[in-house]
Amino acid sequence: GAGVSQSPSNKVTEKGKDVELRCDPISGHTALYWYRQRLGQGLEFLIYFQGNSAPDKSGLPSDRFSAERTGESVSTLTIQRTQQEDSAVYLCASSLTSGKAEQFFGPGTRLTVL
Amino acid sequence: GENVEQHPSTLSVQEGDSAVIKCTYSDSASNYFPWYKQELGKGPQLIIDIRSNVGEKKDQRIAVTLNKTAKHFSLHITETQPEDSAVYFCAASPSNYGQNFVFGPGTRLSVLP
Numbered sequence: 347g348a349g350v351s352q353s354p355s356n357k358v359t360e361k362g363k364d365v366e367l368r369c370d371p372i373s374g375h376t377a378l379y380w381y382r383q384r385l386g387q388g389l390e391f392l393i394y395f396q397g398n399s400a401p402d403k404s405g406l407p408s409d410r411f412s413a414e415r416t417g418e419s420v421s422t423l424t425i426q427r428t429q430q431e432d433s434a435v436y437l438c439a440s441s442l443t444s445g446k447a448e449q450f451f452g453p454g455t456r457l458t459v460l
Numbered sequence: 461g462e463n464v465e466q467h468p469s470t471l472s473v474q475e476g477d478s479a480v481i482k483c484t485y486s487d488s489a490s491n492y493f494p495w496y497k498q499e500l501g502k503g504p505q506l507i508i509d510i511r512s513n514v515g516e517k518k519d520q521r522i523a524v525t526l527n528k529t530a531k532h533f534s535l536h537i538t539e540t541q542p543e544d545s546a547v548y549f550c551a552a553s554p555s556n557y558g559q560n561f562v563f564g565p566g567t568r569l570s571v572l573p
Contacts, residue, residue, distance in 0.1 A: 350503070379560075388466075388549060389504070389563040402560070437503055448494070449561075451503025 348372065350452035352438050358458045359428055367423045367455045369438030376418050377441040379449060382407075384434045392436075395421065428459045462487040464552050466564030473540050474572050481567045483550035484532040490552040493533045494561065495524060498547045507548075508535070540571045 351370045359365050371378050380392040391405040395415040406412070410428075415421040425432055435456050439449035463486040473479045485493075491512035496504035510517045510524045510533065517524050521540075526533040537544055547568050551561035 386566075388464075388565040389551075389561075391560050391562070394560060405560075439503070448506045448509075451496075451505065453501065453503050 350438055350440055350450050352436075352452040352455050354455060355453065356456045356458075358460065360460050361430060362427055364424065364426045365428055365457060367425075367436050367438075367457070369421045369423070369440075369452060371419070371421070371438070371440030372450055374418075374442065375440035375450070376443050377449075378415055378421050379439045379441075380413055380421070380423050381437040381439065382434045383437055383454070389437065392423070425457075428457075430459050433457055433459045462490055462552050462554065462562040464550060464562050464564040466550050466567055468567060469565065470568045470570070472570045472572060475540060475542060477540055479535075479537045479540050479544070479569055479571075481535045481548055481550070481569070482532060483534070483552075483564050484530075485552040485562075486531065487552065487554055488528075488531065489554045492553040493524070493526060494551050494553075495535050496549045496551065496563075498549065498566075500546075504549055537569075540569075542571050542573055545569055545571045 353368045376397045378395040381389040393413045394402040410426045413423045435454040437454045439451045441449045466483045494509035495507050497507045498504040508522050508524050510526050521538045523536040547566045549566050550564040553561045
């Protein structure tokens with residue numbers, strides 16, 4: 347079956363530009379997560395959506411980062427006025443409910459800010 | 461908050477040998493510990509997990525042990541194969557149904573033929 351998909355797979359942008367990254371979770375998964383993975387590093391939690399509840403934004407590193415999710419479907423992560431330190435792979439994951447621990451990850455979007 | 465350390469950062473083993481990766485965590489409230497495997501160009505995938513009410517769990521060639529007193533847990537891979545080569549991440553979560561995991565920095569495992 348279809349897994350978590352993300353687009354684009356690669357994004358190169360100039361410093362100061364805005365970017366939008368998209369995540370399509372597995373159908374029926376109510377929980378959705380965004381992580382950032384810098385080169386050679388672990389996974390840094392950014393934001394978590396669970397159904398129609400208010401998202402947990404505690405991991406967003408600055409107000410340049412924001413994310414939206416409509417219902418239990420697609421999510422977009424927006425980074426405004428990109429900086430070179432934003433260069434990383436951005437991973438999206440979904441899980442069946444907040445009570446299910448296994449998170450299914452997408453392949454990620456590799457963002458390069460020049 | 462929770463802090464997870466992971467060692468070693470890189471590990472090379474000969475095919476057929478065993479590999480052990482160790483993680484420590486700081487938050488005594490954490491009680492769910494998954495391990496993820498990330499192959500090149502892919503997202504991480506859960507390979508095994510353990511909850512705080514057990515000390516060991518096995519799944520074929522993979523096992524995880526947990527010492528809650530010492531706040532550390534380990535991944536053991538026996539009879540390693542080239543396809544085990546990947547980056548492995550441990551994580552800790554403060555609830556059995558953790559929404560947010562704190563991940564370790566990862567271990568790059570290379571299995572040499």
